[in-house]
Amino acid sequence: EAGVAQSPRYKIIEKRQSVAFWCNPISGHATLYWYQQILGQGPKLLIQFQNNGVVDDSQLPKDRFSAERLKGVDSTLKIQPAKLEDSAVYLCASKGSLNTGELFFGEGSRLTVL
Amino acid sequence: GQQLNQSPQSMFIQEGEDVSMNCTSSSIFNTWLWYKQDPGEGPVLLIALYKAGELTSNGRLTAQFGITRKDSFLNISASIPSDVGIYFCAGQPFSRDYKLSFGAGTTVTVRA
Numbered sequence: 673e674a675g676v677a678q679s680p681r682y683k684i685i686e687k688r689q690s691v692a693f694w695c696n697p698i699s700g701h702a703t704l705y706w707y708q709q710i711l712g713q714g715p716k717l718l719i720q721f722q723n724n725g726v727v728d729d730s731q732l733p734k735d736r737f738s739a740e741r742l743k744g745v746d747s748t749l750k751i752q753p754a755k756l757e758d759s760a761v762y763l764c765a766s767k768g769s770l771n772t773g774e775l776f777f778g779e780g781s782r783l784t785v786l
Numbered sequence: 787g788q789q790l791n792q793s794p795q796s797m798f799i800q801e802g803e804d805v806s807m808n809c810t811s812s813s814i815f816n817t818w819l820w821y822k823q824d825p826g827e828g829p830v831l832l833i834a835l836y837k838a839g840e841l842t843s844n845g846r847l848t849a850q851f852g853i854t855r856k857d858s859f860l861n862i863s864a865s866i867p868s869d870v871g872i873y874f875c876a877g878q879p880f881s882r883d884y885k886l887s888f889g890a891g892t893t894v895t896v897r898a
Contacts, residue, residue, distance in 0.1 A: 717886070763828050773878045
C-alpha cells in the first residue's frame with residue numbers, strides 16, 4: 673500500500689513570495705491533515721479535512737495560508753505571502769476514519785524563507 | 787490544541803541501556819500515541835493506546851496509558867544505534883473533532 677505522498681520535498685523562497693505544497697493521502701483515507709513543524713517542536717495542526725470539507729482550521733493563519741481538497745482526495749496548502757517565521761516542515765497526514773487516532777504521515781515538505 | 791508536556795527534552799544513552807520517557811497533560815485523553823521521527827522524515831507510528839491502564843509492547847518498545855488518562859510512558863529496552871531519533875507523544879481527547887495534539891519531543895542519542 674502506497675503511503676502519503678508529498679511534494680516538493682524542499683523549497684527555498686524569499687519573503688513575500690508564494691509557495692504551494694501538494695499531498696496525496698493513502699487511498700481511501702477520508703481524513704487529511706496539514707501540520708506545521710518548526711525545528712525543535714512537535715507538529716502543530718493547521719487544518720483538518722473530512723472528505724472535501726473543513727473540520728477544523730482554527731489554527732490556520734488565514735490571512736496568508738489557504739488549503740483546499742476539492743475532490744476529497746489530494747490537497748494543496750498555499751502560503752502567500754510568505755514570512756520568515758513560516759520556515760518549517762509542512763507535514764501531511766491521513767487516517768482511515770475520523771474516530772481512530774492513528775495518523776499516517778508523509779515525509780514532509782521543508783520550506784526555507786529567506 | 788491541548789498542552790502536552792513531554793520529558794526529558796533530550797537524552798544520551800549507552801547502547802544496551804533501557805530508557806524511559808513520559809508525557810503528561812492537563813486534560814483527559816481517550817487515545818495516546820507514540821511516534822518516532824528520523825531526520826528528514828515524517829513521524830512513524832510506534833504504539834497506539836486506547837484504554838486507561840493499557841500496557842502495549844512493540845518489540846523492544848513498551849508504552850502505557852496512565853490510569854488518570856492524563857499521562858503516558860514509553861520505554862525502550864536494550865537500546866541500539868537505530869533507536870536514535872525524536873520520539874513524540876500525541877494525545878486525542880474526548881471531542882467531536884478527534885483533534886490530535888503533539889508533545890515537543892524527546893531527542894534520543896545513543897553512544898555506541
